[in-house]
Amino acid sequence: MGAGVSGLFGLGGDEGETSAAVGGAVAAGLGDLPELCAAEVLLRLDAPEICRLARLNHSFRGAAGADFVWEAKLPENYRYLMSFVEGGGGGDDGRQLRRRRRRPAGKKEIYVRLARPVPFDGGSKEFWLEKSKGRVCMALSSKSLVITGIDDRRYWQHIPTAESRFHSVAYLQQIWWFEVVGEIDFSFPVGTYSLYFRIHLGKFYKRFGRRVCSTEHVHGWDKKPVRFQLSTSDGQHSLSQCSLGEPGSWVLYHAGDFVVSKPDQTIKLKFSMAQIDCTHTKGGLCVDSAFIYPKGFQQERMSDLASLENSI
Secondary structure: OHHHHHHHOOOOOOHHHHHHHOOOOOOOOHHHOOHHHHHHHHOOOOHHHHHHHHOOOHHHHHHOOOHHHHHOOOOOOHHHHHHHHOOOOOOHHHHHHHHHOOOOOOHHHHHHHHOOOEEEOOOOEEEEEOOOOOOEEEEEEHHHOEEOOOOOOOOEEEEEOOOOOOOEEEEEOOEOOEEEEEEEEEOOOOEEEEEEEEEEEOEEEEEOOEEEEEOOOOEOOOOOOEEEEEEEOOOOEEEEEEOOOOOOOEEEEEEEEEEEOOOOOOEEEEEEEEEOOOOOOEEOEEEEEEEEEEOOOOOOOHHHHHHHHHHO
């Protein structure tokens, strides 16, 4: 058995001995593996591992393009997700649009497209598949959130920045009543998800090519905690409180978790963060966006994403 394994992977010793052992025939290698067998191997791997093996030889390269391999990696509602790419927005119009498509995309092509950000609602929101497991992530910009006093420049202003995936954040100078509310209707794949607010204490800017953070207007957040709430249309609720800290850094504050238990279920989320004790003012805070991640998910590095996209 050991000799057979060594021969399969081309790890045998002397070439003459190998040839003699197989009666003069050339020893088999990984390149002789049937594509169907290679595909069975790939079904047990994550997308980045599939891409790495696809560079190994012809058998794995051919198997890595098989529709059934990539369909197993896609979320069960990938047709709904693709309707956003095609312009249907996930509703009946999206289903009609899919029927009018002249050439259905291959499953690998679908995976690659959904692994890139898919903007919707005028570009104020976007979702994507995290590349390893094919799970859905989502980001909602500050401009998609309802922020108390946002139109009054005495309190708030929008700051352009490369530090946001939406290239803009809402900066609070000072206010008595702080409240940020968001809503989303979406069909998530079955699973458990966590919602976060991405917050920064202090106003940041570039000076002589270096990032500088001013905490001049940061005040009031140590007096009372901020209240985070999350509720869903199927009766799930979450409530927590947390004092904001770590000036100068972007922090993800956990607002709550929710569970999607039925495939093709459209769920409505309502979430908020608030500090409405009007006995004192608060200020010096940047609101970037809200994020929805699969529970336990760790953010991917941009270098990893670029490498995988090129290999797929």
